[in-house]
Amino acid sequence: NAGVTQTPKFQVLKTGQSMTLQCxxxxxxxxMSWYRQDPGMGLRLIHYSVGAGITxxxxxxxxxxxxxxxxxxxxxxxxxxxxxxxxVYFCASSYSGLAxxxxxxxxxxxxxxx
Amino acid sequence: ELKVEQNPLFLSMxxxxxxxxxxxxxxxxxxLYWYRQDPGKSLESLFVLLSNGAVKQEGRLMASLDTKARxxxxxxxxxxHDLSATYFCxxxxxxQGAQKLVFGQGTRLTINP
Numbered sequence: 001n002a003g004v005t006q007t008p009k010f011q012v013l014k015t016g017q018s019m020t021l022q023c024x025x026x027x028x029x030x031x032m033s034w035y036r037q038d039p040g041m042g043l044r045l046i047h048y049s050v051g052a053g054i055t056x057x058x059x060x061x062x063x064x065x066x067x068x069x070x071x072x073x074x075x076x077x078x079x080x081x082x083x084x085x086x087x088v089y090f091c092a093s094s095y096s097g098l099a100x101x102x103x104x105x106x107x108x109x110x111x112x113x114x
Numbered sequence: 115e116l117k118v119e120q121n122p123l124f125l126s127m128x129x130x131x132x133x134x135x136x137x138x139x140x141x142x143x144x145x146l147y148w149y150r151q152d153p154g155k156s157l158e159s160l161f162v163l164l165s166n167g168a169v170k171q172e173g174r175l176m177a178s179l180d181t182k183a184r185x186x187x188x189x190x191x192x193x194x195h196d197l198s199a200t201y202f203c204x205x206x207x208x209x210q211g212a213q214k215l216v217f218g219q220g221t222r223l224t225i226n227p
Contacts, residue, residue, distance in 0.1 A: 031213060033215075035217075040123075040219055040220075041219060042118075042202060042217035042218055042219045042220050043157075043202070043204075043215075043217040044217070045214055045215065045216075048213075048214065058214065059216075090156065090157065094213065102147060102159040102162050103147075103159070103213075103215065104159070105149075105156045105157040105158075106156060107155075107156050108155075108156055
């Protein structure tokens, strides 16, 4: 199993550009989520999905869109990049339902917006 | 709103010493997780604590959960350099079957020879 994969590893954008961060998992996990990590603030939940076709907002959703057309993939779209979106982005997945399981994190995407 | 606070945020200690990292949270939850992050790397799951009084141990690390006090501790015994990393606790809010993790700020641990 590759686990949770993310592409790209690094990205530099100019203000106003758009892009998609890719996330895929091969563990047949129902639950997937996106976090951003900023210094001194831990990780904050952006969007999450409990299964294909179902997404919802997390703590800091503004400026980001998600969709979940398959169980495996959960891309994160930046609509119009802003310097405040400079961060490290992590995708995570886990089994869903009432039985709580640990989340598995991808390697991260380091994004810089100039 | 759930807040999760870790203490201390920075910790420098000598090899061989013992120390404890504290994780306090503001809303009732029975589920808490500890993660480790090395510089420039992703998060690695250390412990999953699912009930009041839960205690888990792995090598020199031991985690416990007191849901009544809304407190979890991560205890380091006889620290070694390899344990240098940033440690995060995360509290789980289960809302309509959806798991939402709220993370603490992280504790950057440096262990000196």
